[in-house]
Amino acid sequence: MKTAALASLHREHLAALDHAYERVLNEHGYTGVLLYSGHAHEHFGDDQTASFTGYGHFMHWVPLAVIEHSWLLIRPGQRPLLYWHAPQDFWHLPPELPDEPWVKHFTVELTTEPGSPSLPKGRFAVLGDVDSETAAKLGAELNPEALTVALDELRVRKTPYEVACLREANTCAFAGHLAAREAFDAGEAELDIQLAYLAASRQRESAVPYQNIVGINRHAGVLHYQHYDIQPPQNQCSLLVDAGHRYRGYCADITRTWPGRESSEHFSALIEGVSSLQRRLIESLAPGHSYLTMHERMHRELGELLAGHEIVYCSADAAVAQGITRAFCPHGLGHLLGLQVHDVAGRRRADGTPLPAPANHPALRLTRELEAGMVLTVEPGFYVIPMLLAPLHDNATGRDINWALVEELAPHGGIRIEDNVAITPDGHDNLTPGD
Structure with a gap:
């Protein structure tokens, strides 16, 4: 602008x-x-x-x-x-x-x-x-x-000025994501990818709105992975980058996942599956919709994705009911975004009364109904996290999981696709540039 x-x-x-x-x-x-x-x-x-x-x-x-x-x-x-x-x-x-x-x-x-x-x-x-x-x-x-x-x-409903700042923050951050992918494709280490991101997005490391997540292979399955390996891995299965930019105080928060040279066909197909799921969720955003309902829809469609890729043998509804989808995606669908990455008032009604996350979705940071002027993230995911899957292995639920395929996917870590979206009076406006 x-x-x-x-x-x-x-x-x-x-x-x-x-x-x-x-x-x-x-x-x-x-x-x-x-x-x-x-x-x-x-x-x-x-x-x-x-x-x-x-x-x-x-x-x-x-x-x-x-x-x-x-x-x-x-x-x-x-x-x-x-x-x-x-x-x-x-x-x-x-x-x-x-x-x-x-x-x-x-x-x-x-x-x-x-x-x-x-x-x-x-x-x-x-x-x-x-x-x-x-x-x-x-x-x-x-x-x-x-x-x-x-x-x-x-601060919940953004002015046109604030939306303009968030859009510019997204533009700068996305330039970093493109550079990160190029560095990954060139075989660079996590630290090199981080430096490429910072250079392309034109910011120093102390200025980013949160510590960038740059996870190769299994590190992509650590939700807030906090390190940067200085040596490239021997095998290149995947890269997850969750990284932003701050413009005039306002934060971008974008995540992308890419397959590597040694990525399995199953994993590449799952990236497209999670991306398609995310696009469908964004297309349905509008004032008056409950974000908790959107989060629950994400789990239902994730169950369909798991069943469609034969990661589970049961139905999508059974995968949700048994907690299988929560083991593969333990975080919330998204959160409010603004001057803070996890912006204020996401778990309160407009009158200030608390609106806590439900017991079975404790990590959901946005539980209120959507209103025009809100800016939020939409970030479905799929991860192979051993500590969450291990408890399912030896009980009845474990019989519904294709453990051989889970083992094949484990070296890839996980997938997250995240855009930043403004709610408009008649729908939504995706502030994140297209791939």
Whole structure:
């Protein structure tokens, strides 16, 4: 999107936040709210800090993910006041306010020292990674739950500006996925594939919205595989890449799986099967649909896929009823996406009441009904995970599983196909570029 068009959308986004915060603060009886960007924390017994990402509600206003020790004061009917921390420093490059139109929406006060600003008289809340001593000094309520829940809800339905940012994040991330596949096809190791991804998506490793998952062969069956082998494998069966990008704070979260030179025909066919399942699920997305129902449909169709490929001898319904599909796919169908990869309020109704995942689907992160403006992931999967399949082997359920074929598929690890989709008033908009 061109810069001028994005700037116009951002102005509309900020104006909408002005009105929404005024309504919420008045409803909850607050004079205002102070949002803290956060700061990096040192490792215990060390002077090195962990990677840092700003607080989501701060980034909802300020499109910068790594600004530390800054504060934003929101009061109904007044211009937002941004306390911008820019220390005088020769060890590190101090942050500078960008030359962008959104800055004019704020009154900006530059601060050179970390520390909270003072607050005027009134009832205030302070939100973020703030200690109780600081909150007491401010005379503000620290992270009050009712207000936090209400502000979380403002992030559920994205503005056109936010959708544009998520689309751009997807475009950048997908360029990385294409480069990762090329590196895999060239016989590179997991670390080389990771570096190819970062180079093509134009980001440093500390800036990714979550640690990229780059799993070759059996590693593709570890859902959040966290390492990068530095040597290529002797046999190349499969590659799973779950990796994203952050644009102006907004996150892409894309997964692709590809067969390798030594991939079995069964596995290649299963990749197409999971991909087709994912496309059917996306095509059915629309406002008013229950995501829990979509998740349950995923399991039914996964059961059909297992039966169709003779991985199970029973019917699809029996595979679901006996927990076989959950053993082959233990995670949820997807989650809300935005300023956080697993974005807020996925397990709450719009009024803030909890909407927990059911006992037989505890990993499902999105349990509410779909609404226009939501952005979510759709990510069905199939994995050979020994610790989940082993309990089925020696009981009655095990007789319905083709263990010889499972053993053949085990070296491939698993399959996940994941796109990022916006819910529109009349259906959906897939933000992830096509393969």
